[in-house]
Each structure stands twice: as C-alpha cells, then as structure tokens.
Amino acid sequence: MRAIVIEQFGVLPTVQDVAEPEVAAGGVVLKVEATGLCRSDWHGWQGHDSDIVLPHVPGHELAGTIVAVGDGVSGWEIGDRVTTPFICACGECEQCQEGNQQVCPNQLQPGFNYWGSFAEYVALPFAQVNLVRLPEEMSFDTAAGLGCRFATSFRAVHQVGKVQAGEDVVVFGCGGVGLSAVMIAAALGARVVAVDTNPGALELARKYGAADVVQAGPGAVDEIRALTGGGPRVTMDALGSNEIVQQALTVLRPQGRHLQVGLLPSGVQLDVSRLIGQELQWLGSHGMAAHTYAEMLDLVASGVLRPQDLITRTITLDDVPAALDELTAGTPAGVTVIQPPARRP
Template identity: 85%
Template sequence: MRAVVVERFGVVPEVREVGRPGVPVGGVVVRVQATGLCRSDWHGWQGHDSDIVLPHVPGHELAGTIAEVGDGVTGWQVGDRVTTPFICACGTCEQCLAGNHQVCPNQLQPGFNYWGSFAEYVAVPFAEVNLVRLPDELEFETAAGLGCRFATSFRAVRQVGKVVAGEDVVVFGCGGVGLSAVMIAAALDARVIAVDTNPGALELARAYGAAATVQAGPRAVEEIRELTGGGAQVTMDALGSNEIVQQALLALRPRGRHLQVGLLPAGVQLDVSRLIGQELEWLGSHGMAAHAYPEMLELVASGVLKPADLIARTISLDEVPAALDALTAGTPAGVTVIRP
C-alpha cells in the first residue's frame, strides 16, 4: 500500500510503498476512504509524543470500509462503512467497564502507538468496542473528522463542560477542534465568543454560530470581559498554549469552568491561587468513546450539527507531506481532509 512515512522527526516525510497491516485478533483492517490532517499529527511528527517509534505512519482521524475481519470479531463484516475514535480502548479494564473508554489505560491510538491512517489501509484493534457504524448518507470525508476533532469537541462541550443555553462560552483557537466547539456550543444556544489570530478563521467562526469574535492578543481578555459583563461561564483552549491557558483563566467569571482540549507538550504554569480563590474548575477532555457516538450522529442526521461545513479543503496522499510541514507556520482555517 501507499503511505506517508516519517523517517526522522521534523524532517518532511515521503509517500512510498510499504506493507499492508496484518489483521489483529479481535480487530479489523479498514480500507481508508478519508482521513483528517490534524495538529496532533504535527505534534507527533515533531517528536512530541514518546509513544511514536520511527519509521512511522501518522494519521488518526479516519473513515472507510472494512477490508479484513480478524478472529474473534462478531457483528462486523467486510464492506461495512465505519469510523472509530482515535482512542481505541481495550473494552475489558476497570475504566472501560465503567464506560470511560477514552481514558482506557490499555488504549492504542492509530498514528501514535502504531501506524496510522495516512495510508490506504489501517488496522483497528478491539473492533467490537471501537468501531462505529456509519449511516449510508454520511459522506466519508465528513465522518473522518468525527473520530477526533468533532467528537472531541462534542464530548468536551456537551458531556464534560455541560454547556447550557444562555451561557457565555469562549473558544480560544479556531482550527478544526475550535470551530467544531463553536458550532456545537452555538447549537446548544450558548453565546459563543471565538478568539484567534487568523481573520479567516474568525470569519468561519461567525458563519458557524459565534455571536462575537476577538482578535487574539494582549487585549483579548479585556475585550472578553467587556463582552460578557465580567467574564464567561466557560472557556476552552482548543489549540494548546501556555499563554492561552493564562488568558482563558483570566477571562472566566467566579466559579467558571475551563476546558482543556489542546495538547500542552511544553507544560503549563497555573495560577493556583486564582483557581482556589475564584473556585474555578479545570476540566480535561480527551476524545470520546464509540458507545457515545449515537447522540452526536443523530444531531448530525437531523441537521442540527453540520460537520461537513467545516471541511475547507480535500487533498491527496501525495500532498500530505507539504500540508503537514505547512502546519509549522500555523493552523489554516477549516478542516483538511485527505483522500488516499
């Protein structure tokens, strides 16, 4: 099969022929029909993830059809249209049995623990707890983004942050995760304020339901506090930045909730005294389990949520190395989808 192969961290990868993945016991091999290009892939390529062993194939947002079914798998067959969370849970540990697949200590992640979906085929382990059946009317390009950015934002906003109608929600960073969060929070009738450096991203945020936008910079917190009459109920770091975290906490009103979704490979400094004195909540959110997808898929089917609108460009496998390298200069507006 053809795949994007990283030989050295930070060095632009190449597209070349490699062996197809074997089908794991209890798992399947998926023929990749679409896969998303995410900032997490850039972090992995830069060497920020200790699980990655070179040579490596990135890619963790995927949708496609089952090409092979491993021993022990029931309920799935070749040709089924599927997607999967980027966190593939084992299904048998204490956390999985409690329904918390997204924090499974035995998890495997395509594109990180093993070769991912920037390829024509990818393996999915523990198929019976990780595969999500796709409705026939849902396009593969749209479904690919549900595996990471959209599902991650849905769980963060809806299930972890428990955003309700009328709340002020500030989203810092309007890449794929941030724009998904804007759309989801707006659909919940929250008043969304989007913050980014990119005017194009802010324009998209307004199109997806943001009531106001703020240019990122030293006056961002002041503007947010003015817009919200003293601070927001909820802030979200959708990018992953120490500077954003500080601004997000300052933009909260007392007893506000901060959602941390963006990765922080360099760590972060927290004003713990402010957290205590203002009774602020710091809430981490990491993906979404396969069993939690039905609510999101129903909202997509009904037209309340429109993840297809987030797709700004579709590229080929041969264009991935340059597109990955371009993320070094910043995240472009909208979602990029790859058709292998």
C-alpha cells in the first residue's frame, strides 16, 4: 500500500510503498476512506511524542470501511462503515470499566503508538470497545474529523466544561479544534469570542457562530474584557501555548473555568496563587470515549452541529508532506481532509 513515511523527525516525510497491515486478534483492518490532517500530527513529525518509533506512518483521525475482522470481534463485518476515537482503549482496565476510556492507561493511538491512517489501510486494536458505526447519510470526510478534533471539542465544551446557554466563552486558536469548539459552544447557546492571529480563521469562526472575534496580540486581553463585561466564564486553549494560557487565565472571571485541550510540549507556567485566590478551575480534556458518541451523532444528524462545514480543503497522500510543512508556520484556517485512494475495492 502507499503511505506517508517519516524517517527522520523534522525532515519532510515521503510517500512510499509499504506492507499492508495484518489483522490481529481483537482488532480490525480498515480501508481508509478519509483521514484528517491535525496539528498533533505535526507535533509527532517534529519529535514531540516519545511513543513514536521511526520509521513511522502518522495519522489518527480517520473513517473507513472494514476489510478484515480479527478473532474475538463480534457484531462487526467486512464492509461496515466506521470511525474510531484516536484513543483506542483496552476495555478491561479500571478506567475503561468505569466508562472513562479516554484516559485508559493501556490505550493505543494510531499514528503515535503504531502506524496510523496516512495510508491506504490501517489496523485498529480493541475493536469491540472503540469502533463507532457511521450513519449511512454521513460522508467519510465528515466522519474523519469526529475521531479527534470535533469529538475532542465536544467533550471538552459539553461534557467537561459543562458550558451553559448565556455564558461567555473565549476560544483561543481557531484551527480545527478551535473552530469545532466555537461551533459547539454556540450551538449550546453560549456567547462565543474567538481569538486568533489569522484573519481567515477569524472569518470562519464568525461564520460558525462566534459573536465576536479578536485579533491575537498585546491588546487582546483588554479587548476580551470589554467584549465580555469584565471577563468570560470559560476560556479554552485550543492551540497549545504558554502565552495563550497566561492570557486565558488572566481574563477569566472569579470562579471561571479554563479548558486546556492544546498540547504544551514546552511546558507551561501557572500562577497558582491566582488559581487559588480567584477559585479558578483548570480542566484538562483528552479525546472522547466511543460509547459517548451517540449524543454528538444525533446532533449532527439533526443539523444542530455541522462538522462538514469545517472542511475547507481535501487533498491526496501526495499532497501531505507539503501540507504538514505548512503547519510549521501556523495552523491554516479550517480542516484539511486527506483521501488516500486504495488500489483494491
């Protein structure tokens, strides 16, 4: 099969012919119909993830068709249309038994712990716990974004942040995660302020529900305070930046909630005295368990949420190296979906 292969961190990957994955007991193999290009893939390419062993095939948000079913997997057949969380939980540990698969200590992530979906085929472990059946009317392109960015934002905003109608929510960073968060928070009735350096991303944020947009920079904090009457109830770092974290915590009202979704490979400095004195909440959120997808899928089916509107570009495997390199200069507006054509049906 054709796949994107990283041979050195920070050096552009190439499209190569590699062996197709074999199906393992408890797992399945998918024909990849669509897969998203995410900033986390860029972090992996740069060597920020210690789980990655070279050579490596990235890619973790995906949708496809089952082409092989391993021993011990029931209820799934060849030809089924599926997606999966990027966190493939084991299904047996204490966290999984409690329904918290997104923090499973035995989790495996495609594109990080093993070869991922920037390829014509991908293997998925623990299929019984992690597969999500797709509605027939949902396109693979739409479904691909659900496994990481959209589902991550849905859980962060709705299940962890518990955003309520009428609350002011400020989203810092309007890439795929941030724009998803804007759309979801607005659909919940919140008043959303979007912050980014990219005018194009801010234009999309307004299109997807932001009441106001703010150009990131030295004056952003004062502008946010003015727009929110003194500060928001909720802030979210959807990019991953020490500077953003400081601004997000600075503008929060007392007893406000900060959602941290963006990765912080260089660490972060926290004013713990402010967290204590203002009774602020720092809430980490990491993915979403497969068994909680039903509510999100229902909202998509009803048209309340429209993740398909976030897709601004569709590319092929041959375009991936250049698209990955673009992320070095910043996150482009909208969501990029890769369609890797397979040689066999």
